[in-house]
Amino acid sequence: MNQNFDIIIVGGGAAGFFTAINIVEKNPKLKVAILERGAEVLNKVRISGGGRCNVMHACFEPNELVKFYPRGEKELRGPFHQFCSGDTIEWFEKHGVELKIEADGRMFPVSNSSQTIIDCFLKATQKLGIAVLTGQSVQSIFKKDTVWKVETQSENYIAEKLVLATGGNPKVWEMLQNFGHAVVSPVPSLFTFNIKDSRIKELPGVAAQVTVKVKDTKLTSTGPLLITHWGMSGPAILKLSAWGARILHDKNYQFTIFVNWLNDVDKEDTEKTLKELKQEHAKKSVSKKSPFELTNRLWESLVLASGIEVETKWADLSKIQLQNLANQLTNGTFQVNGKSTFKEEFVTAGGIDLKEINFKTMESKLHENLYFAGEIVNIDAITGGFNFQNAWTSGFIVANSI
Known part of the structure; x- marks a missing residue:
């Protein structure tokens, strides 16, 4: 049996959730599912910042912010002009999460607990009717006529648009190489x-x-x-x-x-x-x-x-x-x-070659209706909340263009 959705998002992490929530908030009619291979979602969010979740960094000027990205500096300039750190603060406030700035510029929820961010995302997905499906490890991706078909070990999903937010997942990178995408081989970064x-x-x-x-x-x-x-x-x-x-x-x-x-x-x-x-x-x-x-x-x-x-x-x-x-x-x-x-915050440099992505929409230049959010692309940052800002910004842009 095929399960039909308008949009499937692969990856139940920060970028996947942020993308899904923003899509349905802008267009409540859309039927959206998040597929997560693990038993739990938002694991990296849970352990980030020693369990407090370093949501972002208090750097509000896009041209300054890009300097914290060893890979992606040039490409992120446009996206940060669309959705930057100030927008992130506003977004979380609107969703009931207050953030605070620490002396070193890192920003955390006032509660000092990453659970606040997780609860915020889970509450939003429930309210918006977004299907969060765990234990769904993607085995293959096909493009058939105008739709995407995603097979997991137990189900088949069909959707008009596909968003990949799988972070540094080598298996997904391999699938994309079969679709003609170039992948910059990953090496450890932090x-x-x-x-x-x-x-x-x-x-x-x-x-x-x-x-x-x-x-x-x-x-x-x-x-x-x-x-x-x-x-x-x-x-x-x-x-x-x-x-x-x-x-x-x-x-x-x-x-x-x-x-x-x-x-x-x-x-x-x-x-x-x-x-x-x-x-x-x-x-x-x-x-x-x-x-x-x-x-x-x-x-x-x-x-x-x-x-x-x-x-x-x-x-x-x-x-x-x-x-x-x-x-x-x-x-x-x-x-x-x-x-x-460094701690559990394993970050890799590597991912989809940036030349193959339209940074106005985060859509693949090779395949229509295929989008990328977060660390699946060859963008990474130094420590301090910058990798999350890339997740929020790219997720927002995907949602906007969809």
């Missing part, structure tokens, strides 16, 4: 760096505002760095992992980074400062107290790494030791050996 190094071994939990560069590349990033049990994490590292997703994959995650623990202060200025400290604090021991905005533990570790004994006084520093210390502070060299997934 990950932390595995580093074994005596300088940071005893310092998990210590953070600093840094500039990090990857040797022999143009990759550079500034921001907070967090030392962890397995190496380095924090926004500065995650940004590098997103912008360098392809390059670092090609290096097989074996590469060298330079860390400037003083962020933007260069080696010469640091040497000058150290010489002044040598005069001012002649009788004090170097390793005891950090004269920079670094924790004492990190400072002490870098002092020892410069070949300076724990009890050495400032007055007794040799020229070489002073240079070594300036070098450790502004140009520390670390070997990265592998990566770790």
Whole structure:
């Protein structure tokens, strides 16, 4: 038996739900179904932002917002002029969810619980009569005359329009390749760096505002760095992992980074400062107290790494030791050996080639009535709510054009 709908949306995640709700709100006559392969919907929403759901980022200017997308910067400019962060806030408010801005610009529901977002979506789909069908793993997709036929392991569905919001699902990408779509092969995008190094071994939990560069590349990033049990994490590292997703994959995650623990202060200025400290604090021991905005533990570790004994006084520093210390502070060299997934928020760079999508409608340029929303396309962002904004914007545009 075939089940007939006007529109079928494959993928019960953020993009799929947002698309469905917006379609039926604009046109209540349409019969819409969401097919989800798992037993539960909205799983990524549930775990995002440590269970609080980082809905979006407080960046309201489309031309600024696009800069957070290593892949998709150029393509998203138009879509963000149609539906941007301010529209997202308004949309959720209209649906009974108030959002708040945190100091780092990330936005969460005031309730501090991702369940609020899930409940909002489930309530809307029920109210609008959208069929949410779980345990429906798509086995094949056909185009027959003017309709799409979707087969799952247990049912056949027929619809005039098909929206794919399946995120990084390789099986769906494969089906699309059979339809002539080019898929940019996926590589991990948000990950932390595995580093074994005596300088940071005893310092998990210590953070600093840094500039990090990857040797022999143009990759550079500034921001907070967090030392962890397995190496380095924090926004500065995650940004590098997103912008360098392809390059670092090609290096097989074996590469060298330079860390400037003083962020933007260069080696010469640091040497000058150290010489002044040598005069001012002649009788004090170097390793005891950090004269920079670094924790004492990190400072002490870098002092020892410069070949300076724990009890050495400032007055007794040799020229070489002073240079070594300036070098450790502004140009520390670390070997990265592998990566770790960042929390459960597994993001991939890769997906439908952006050249094959009309970004005014999010429709396939190769097949009429085939639309894409969310991370199924080759768009991804750094951490901070930007991947969700892409889901909301692309879902809104699909709904609008349908």
